Amino acid sequence: MKLQVVWFKRDLRWEDHAPLAAAVATGQPVVALLLHEPSLWAQPVYSNRHACFEYESAAELAGTRPLLGELDIRAVNAPEGRETSNDAAEGRETSNDAAAGRGTSNDAAAGRNHLPFFYVAAEATEAFEALEAFAGIPIGAVYSHQEIGIETSFARDRHMKKWFKKRGITWHESPYGSVRRGLKRRDDWNAHWNEVMFKEPLVQADWALGQAWKPSPPWIDWAQAHQVERPAREAGVAQTGGAAWGHRYLRSFVAGGRGRGYMAHISKPEGARNHCSRLSPYLAWGNLSLKQVVRNLAETRSGELLAMRDARAFASRLRWREHFIQKFESEPRMEFEHVNRGYNQQTFSTSSAHLNAWKLGQTGVPMVDACMRSLNETGYLNFRMRAMLVSFGCHALNLNWKDLSAHLAQQFLDFEPGIHYPQLQMQAAVTGVNTVRIYNPVKQAEEQDPHGTFIERWVSELAPLPMPFRAAPWMLTEIDCVGYGFQFGTDYPAPLVDLTTALREARIRLYGAKKRPEVRAEKNRILEMHVAPQRKKRG
Ligand SMILES: Cc1cc2nc3c(=O)[nH]c(=O)nc-3n(C[C@H](O)[C@H](O)[C@H](O)COP(=O)(O)OP(=O)(O)OC[C@H]3O[C@@H](n4cnc5c(N)ncnc54)[C@H](O)[C@@H]3O)c2cc1C
Incomplete structure (x- = not known):
């Protein structure tokens, strides 16, 4: 008998979970583990709001753990002591019980137990060493999804691969959706995506086949000593994990x-x-x-x-x-480098004053500031406005996308490395492949916030001004300022740059760079690797 460990990563659900289904199907004792790794959470891309979302997701997992084993009809008819499904759904279960995987006595008598789930603050080696030492039975296999994460998690995976191998533990990694590890060409990308999404069934674990591991007392003690602290919830972030x-x-x-x-x-x-x-x-x-x-x-x-x-x-x-x-x-190097190496010689502004003003929503350009303040407060911003924030930072201020990256990642509740870096580089116009998009924030305000209500909400200093001044207060004359009781440059900052000049210079800089031979040479390599053949022809 060997312990089967389901290693949860960013796949915090019980349903459509291939690693879980595979572990349960072995019929051997199973335990589920979610690690809150200090070295990963110390990375500048992660923030309290992510920790909170993970914590809430973990609490839901703990409160809704499936019962493993054959259902015994006598247990169903038993008059008392059963946990109701409502209790589970509402997470009414003490955290200790949840962590230890203690089912109710009737379930246990019927041979069914909740799948034990542990959420612990520990590095991967530390947690697996403890499990190995305290489990009481050998670890047979570990099951997880492939993680498409930042270099820190990838390095940890490389290390753990060796660690498991050395101990004779098999690590089964299921693909992350349709994403294929190490893919170098997109020849059959669409067909493969359709196959995975529409032809392959949703994976439903057969709980009846499973056997819940009965955690040993020393492991329970260790897990309790490594409990994850509940992070404080930010009032403005409305979405709850789970x-x-x-x-x-x-x-x-x-x-x-x-x-x-x-x-x-x-x-x-x-x-x-x-x-x-x-x-x-x-x-x-x-x-x-x-x-x-x-x-x-x-x-x-x-x-x-x-x-x-x-x-x-x-x-x-x-x-x-x-x-x-x-x-x-x-191409995971895009976490750190321009995907198009032709931009390696490009020079950028290093103004920390501009960078800080951008981060705080104090650039003096109302639509930019409203978007940034709203993102900082709520963790959400729609696609177009994300693109505009990057465009303003990279084009109008000529900042390097690398300097914008961590702040945005921390603020986006949905931070997904695999979307964040390619999108950031695309909007920063360092791919050499995509159309250069330079957004004018005043035009965006006219089109997407014509009455200025969004600006009013997030940049309340501008509330006394009607449109179009609310979106471009630098258009006010001195006498207008008197009329509106508004002190330009005091009530709200003057813009960091003259927009018209900055955007014109950006156009010259970006279109010029795109024509450089080293950028064009890299463009072909990028198309070859990342674009499906039919789109290459069209493009
Ligand atoms: C600089 C920048 C960074 C971004 N970083 C992230 C990120 O870290 N995580 C993230 O999920 N999205 C990111 N996006 C893409 C997009 O802005 C968000 O997915 C979208 O705004 C989320 O809102 P929604 O779920 O209501 O989207 P909907 O419009 O309802 O779309 C449904 C889903 O489709 C996917 N999706 C939508 N738009 C895109 C897109 N342009 N590219 C890839 N997938 C998309 C998302 O999973 C989204 O949840 C980024 C965009 C930019 C410009």
């Missing part, structure tokens, strides 16, 4: 009507909060699998709950998700 919440967002978007008007609102910072799916943190932390969402949409579309245009646009974004993650998987 699969139940993910399903609620999905239902309200697809079937509940929130998704009607998806395309009409997708670029608007206020409208997108309600009409976009808001599924990104649930996908990023794995409360939902992409396949669950894709299937749900495919099944619901026939009921015509979403307009065809909205459903199609949403479906294509779901497809983009793993397209981007695959880019990062194929």
Whole structure:
């Protein structure tokens, strides 16, 4: 008899979880482990809001642990002592019981026990060493998804691979959705994505086959000594971690009507909060699998709950998700370097004053500041406004995307390395492949916030001003300022740069760089690696 360990990573759900199903199917004792690794959480991309989301997801896992083993009819009819499904759903269970995997006495008598789940603050080697020492039986195998993460987690995986091998422990890694490890060309990318999303079934573990490990007292003591502290919740971050919440967002978007008007609102910072799916943190932390969402949409579309245009646009974004993650998987150096090496000689501003003003939403450009303050407070911003923030930082201020990266990652509740780095570089125009997009924040305000309500909400200093001054207060004359009781440069900062000049200079700089031979040479290499053949021809 050997212990089968399910190592949870950013896949915090019980359903459609291939590693879990494989471990349960062995019929050997199973334990589930989620590690809160100090070395990973010390990285500048992670922040308290991520820790909170992970904690909430872990609490849900602890409160909804499946019962393993054959159902005994006598236990079902037993009059008392059974945990009700409501208790489990609401997480009413002491954390110690949850951690230790103590089921109720009737379940235990019936040979069924909750799958033990442990959420511990420890490095991977430390946790597995403790498990090895205290389990009482040898560790047979470890099951996890491949993690498409930052270099710190990849280095840990390389180390753990050797560590497991040395001890004769088999590590089964299931692919992360449609993403393929080390893929160098996209020849059959679409066919493979369709195969994974539509042809392969959702993975449902057969709980009846499983056997719950009975944790040993020394392991329970160790786990309790390494309990993860509950992080303080930030008032402005509305989304709560956990699969139940993910399903609620999905239902309200697809079937509940929130998704009607998806395309009409997708670029608007206020409208997108309600009409976009808001599924990104649930996908990023794995409360939902992409396949669950894709299937749900495919099944619901026939009921015509979403307009065809909205459903199609949403479906294509779901497809983009793993397209981007695959880019990062194929070329993870883009965490640190320009994906197009032709930009290595490019020079950038090193102004820390500009960088700090950008981070704080104090640039003196209202739409930029409103977006940044809203992101800093709530953890969410729609795609167009994320792109505009990067465009302003990289183009108008000529900052290096590398200097913007950690701040944005910390603020986005949905921080997903595989989307973050490729998107950041694309918007920063250092790929040499994509169309250069330089957003004018005043034009964006006119189009996406025509009444200035979003600016008013997040940059309340500008509330006394009507549009168009609210979006461009530098247009005020002295007499206007007197009329509105507004002191330009005191009530709100003057812009860091003259927008018209800065954007003109950016255009010259970026289009010039794109023509350089070293950038063009790299462009061909990038197309070869990251773009599917039919799109290469079109492009
Ligand atoms: C600089 C920058 C950084 C970004 N970083 C992240 C990130 O760390 N994590 C993240 O999930 N998204 C990121 N995005 C993509 C996009 O902005 C978000 O996915 C989207 O705004 C999330 O809101 P939603 O779930 O309501 O999206 P919806 O519009 O409802 O889309 C549904 C899902 O499709 C996927 N998706 C949507 N747009 C994109 C896109 N452009 N590229 C790839 N996948 C997409 C997401 O998983 C999203 O949850 C980034 C975009 C930019 C410009």
